[in-house]
Amino acid sequence: MLFQDIVQDVVFWVLSVAAIGAALGVVLVRDLFRAVLLLAGVFIAMAGFFVLLSAEFLAVVQVLIYVGAISILFIFAIMLTRNVRQGNLPNRLQIPAVLFSTLLLAALVVVATSTEWNLIPDGAKTGVDLVQTQSVNVLSPEALEVLERAGALSDEERLQAEKAGLADLLIGPFVLPFEAVSVLLLAALIGGLALARPPGRA
Amino acid sequence: MSLEALLIVSAILFAIGLYGTLARSNVIAVLMSLEIMFNAVNLTLVALAKFVAPQGLQDNLANALTGQVFAVFVITVAAAEIALGLGIVLAMYRNTESVDLSQATQLRN
Numbered sequence: 001m002l003f004q005d006i007v008q009d010v011v012f013w014v015l016s017v018a019a020i021g022a023a024l025g026v027v028l029v030r031d032l033f034r035a036v037l038l039l040a041g042v043f044i045a046m047a048g049f050f051v052l053l054s055a056e057f058l059a060v061v062q063v064l065i066y067v068g069a070i071s072i073l074f075i076f077a078i079m080l081t082r083n084v085r086q087g088n089l090p091n092r093l094q095i096p097a098v099l100f101s102t103l104l105l106a107a108l109v110v111v112a113t114s115t116e117w118n119l120i121p122d123g124a125k126t127g128v129d130l131v132q133t134q135s136v137n138v139l140s141p142e143a144l145e146v147l148e149r150a151g152a153l154s155d156e157e158r159l160q161a162e163k164a165g166l167a168d169l170l171i172g173p174f175v176l177p178f179e180a181v182s183v184l185l186l187a188a189l190i191g192g193l194a195l196a197r198p199p200g201r202a
Numbered sequence: 203m204s205l206e207a208l209l210i211v212s213a214i215l216f217a218i219g220l221y222g223t224l225a226r227s228n229v230i231a232v233l234m235s236l237e238i239m240f241n242a243v244n245l246t247l248v249a250l251a252k253f254v255a256p257q258g259l260q261d262n263l264a265n266a267l268t269g270q271v272f273a274v275f276v277i278t279v280a281a282a283e284i285a286l287g288l289g290i291v292l293a294m295y296r297n298t299e300s301v302d303l304s305q306a307t308q309l310r311n
Binding site for chain 2: 005008009012016019020023024026027032035036039042043046049050052053054055057058061062065066069070073074076077078080081089090091092093094096097098100101102104105108109112113117118119120121124127128131132135165166168169170174177181184185187188189191192195196198199
């Protein structure tokens, strides 16, 4: 076992324990403010997972949007609604909720372990890793050289590898969902303004 | 670190979020549990992008990024959802002086 693999495993376990522990805290702690801080812990652990899975861009986006914006929004909402003391009370659906989520967890675990995943072949691993870690920028000449050494890269493949970035995908094959999401964001902005406006004012 | 381990971790997170969504009475706590579920789904998407070969990987290496693109969309939708959700919470608090879900019965006939 390589040293790198051992480090990856250790980081994976630390992050898993942190994420699951903090998530349990969010749903069990009574004080809502502490729950939000634990939720920020879940978000940070998730950013760590993204770095571990060579999705650096997503890790940065996760920290900026989730830790930076959404946690703050939650804190604002809690402060504005002024019932922090009343806290995180459970409702009457306690037992059905536990049953239902345990059943779902069992089903998901069975599916995850019994499916035969079409894993990436070892030959393509280097290329996929490079494309994923370099997802923000166009592949550098050095990266292309590594790709060429890993497997003979034809001219056409080289052209594709040069264009393999998140931005190229977003405004290329995924341009329709991209535009739909921008309309959604605009609608959410207008809706948020309409909701937050004090009543009685035209 | 295997694909199965990652999927199980995200399944556990999803189940925790589902429990919180169903069993809490405070709207803000429910929204926080929803966020945990969104994050679990994102983890699944990125893990699958890392380990599973998408269709057409041989033709174009850029297909290895499909899972990450999906995660970007999920993050965007989650941000829009939470902005609106908290706006609704504030409007509800303004009208009923409460953020208890069991008291949100204005739409009941």
